[in-house]
Amino acid sequence: MLEVRLLGPVELWAGQEQLPVGEPRQRAVLAALACEAGRVVTAETLIDRVWGETAPARARHALQSHLARVRGALRRGGGDPLIRRSGGYLLDLPADRVDLLRFRALADGADGDVDRLREAVRLWRGEPLAGLAGDWAASMRAVWDSERLLAVVAWAEVEDPAALIGPLGAIAREQPLVEPIAVALMRALHAIGRTADALGQYDALRRRLAEELGADPAPATQAAHATILTSNQDAAVGSREPVPAQLPADVTGFAGRVDALGYLDKVPSLAVIGGSAGVGKTALAVHWAHRAADRFPDGQLYVDLRGFGPGGTAMDPGVAVRGFLGALGVPARRIPAESDAQSALLRSRLAGKRLVLVLDNARDSDQVRPLLPGAGACVAVVTSRNQLTGLVAADGAQPLRLDVLSHGEAQELLGRRLGPDRIAADPVAGDTLIGLCARLPLALTLAAAHAVMQPEIGLAALADSLAGWSAPVGDTPDTDVRAVFSWSYEAxxxxxxxxxxxxxxxxxxxxxxxxxxxxxxxxxxxxxxxxxxxxxxxxxxxxxxxxxxxxxxxxxxxxPGAADRLLDHYLGTAFAAAMLLTPTRAAPIRPIEPGGEPLADQAAAMRWFAAERAVLLALAARSGGDRPWQLAWTLDTFLYRQGPWHDLVTVWQAALGTVRDEQARAYAYARLARAWTLLDRAAEADRDYRLALELYDRAGDLDGQSGVHHEMAILCERQGRIPDALAHAERALEISDYGNANTLNTVGFYRAQLGDFAGALECCERALALYEQSGDADNRAAVWDSLGFIRHGLGEYDAAVDCYETALGLYREIGDLYWVADTLVHLGDTHRACGREALATAVWREALAIYEDLGHANAAEVRARLS
The missing domain is CATH 1.10.10 (Arc Repressor Mutant, subunit A)
Known part of the structure; x- marks a missing residue:
């Protein structure tokens, strides 16, 4: 289910997966629509919100482009809620799928309900619309921040004071001059016995107001201070037991992880942070524990359990338990000998206290369990390279899977480590470093350390020196990325x-x-x-x-055989999938042994290609001999139907780079030229078609020559040269019977375009009869589209609609997006000719959405029809 988040960076989620939205203006378009989900937003309003007074002359055209990309992002989440309405656009999402609107619903209807207010406040992830510039974004931040403060104050009046300290402290640091928040924090601190801290908050507020505004605290703030000051409670509730403070120093230059920190803030008792070596699990846990220290007045416990490290010997949990008991003031002579009794004593000492326990670098669940507190207000955070599913399943742990940093977070980390001036001096080199380190925090930290130690060396030189390494290398096992990886591998x-x-x-x-x-x-x-x-x-x-x-x-x-086995698996499955998509397609010039994964039907083949497309492209780029040609052959139909035509160029160019057989090269040139045609690169297409013709002529291959002339006809058609297109199609029919039905349909279509509807109808009906015999759905669809065009030309509009809808059904069945859009355009033309404007508009909008998703130039033609 789609969800849009505005109370922080603008994000789009589908369930647990975050979907890429694109660059800031696209995020601004999504935000402008989402904050009014369910209501129409005019194009003028969207332009004003996205660009303000700096709107370019072609802002409406740019807006259409951004809307298309937003629609594409929404569709990747399994929905299509962006609807064009008269006068504007509507994002058709329920209010509870936009965090801002959900916040308002919870806060407005709370009426003192602590659960509703708590949930409303937790929806905030940081500065709203973070990363968006402009007057509209700035004004919305101000308005929404005011709404947030009202909700926080209302929540503070009904929430358990202990639960308030961390969130209120964070907001007070963000808004140091907002007195109602300061008062709420003072009262919460006082209520849990931290009166001295409460009075310190007041003193800090008073000084800031005097220095920055030249004002005293408001009467209500002064009254709250007086109440705390004269209270009968002790100014600081002490304890004879020590308050442990075992956390390592907070991480220097900690960057990003806003969502992860917010997730940990909500954990009731136990969290498990998982992730690969060097991804920053320990840094996150330690930083969060420092940040949340106000919530845990009874102290912090920390232990490195050495689950993964040099020597492979994990710490015995009994050692950790005894260390914690000592930190809590239990004399060594009073610690029992039995491990179960030690753990029970630890739970007893933790009962009734508010401590945070960071159990770092755990090997497995069994190593952790003896260290966990029982029921109470303590929170334990465990880090491990393993997932510790036992803790999740049996102990109610909240799992948090940590990935690499985003590019922005990586830039922030480098900036904090190296200083903004050094990054600003060469931002391209900074981005290169980020790429070399693959956004892995440990690697970035190592790279930054190299830069700090060698300030005389520019970032570009450092990037060049690192480019040959698999990862930066430190001078100890803990800071050598490869050594850290090896500990997991050796286990x-x-x-x-x-x-x-x-x-x-x-x-x-x-x-x-x-x-x-x-x-x-x-x-x-x-x-x-x-x-x-x-x-x-x-x-x-x-x-x-x-x-x-x-x-x-x-x-x-x-x-040595691993690479060959892998390639055989992919190539065999790809061949089987390609034959499912086009069963009548001629077998490849170079035989391929079928095998790999079993696929049931065309739909399964399309799904497999969609999942493995990037892998197959990578294999084509790195293989030699005939393999790139074979991979290109198997991918051709899928890529042709789905629209990533630049990938067609890539794979056929890779094929031409290695294959030596002349007929195979001719075939590759013809397929490459067809890809150029789809991309409207006429000069390149014409060049490669002529190279293919030359090779087929040298080989005496008439079928190959016929096929090239047929494709050249399509190139001429796209250039508006219909007589030349007809000449090439008739030449193809004259040379060979190869592809006879397909060529007949093409000849018929061009005759219809030149006004010869009778001759066109004869050709296309002959072609259809041939295809009906063969069961070729792909080419039958093309004939039905041609017949629709012919019937329209003859004035038989209802028959034309029937033909187009038959073609659409076949094209949709095989997943050929481009021809679905092309047929929709023709169908819309027929509806308009009949006076059915609403139907014409509906199908043209659908065609436009497909063309925009494909990034195809035909979108402009459809927009002209809709304007």
């Missing part, structure tokens, strides 16, 4: 370690369990790698390496 079972090495030959970006099986890996071994955070299951059944982890795996020795 694997032999079978899982072997699979890890084999996976180093996979080109990425991700892979399925079946691909791992081709490398002789079992489901158990794959699961072990995921548990160990050496792999991430980022989608059900899809796995990936972190980039630096991949580099580490590539450096390990896989057996």
């Amino acid at each position: 694997l079972t032999p079978a899982a370690a072997r699979l890890f090495r084999q996976l180093g030959v996979h080109p990425g970006p991700d892979f399925s369990a079946a691909a791992a099986g081709a490398l002789l890996g079992s489901a158990d071994e794959l699961a072990e790698l995921v548990r160990s955070s050496l792999l991430t299951e980022h989608a059900p059944g899809r796995f990936l390496f972190h980039d630096l982890m991949r580099a580490y795996a590539e450096g390990l020795a896989a057996d």
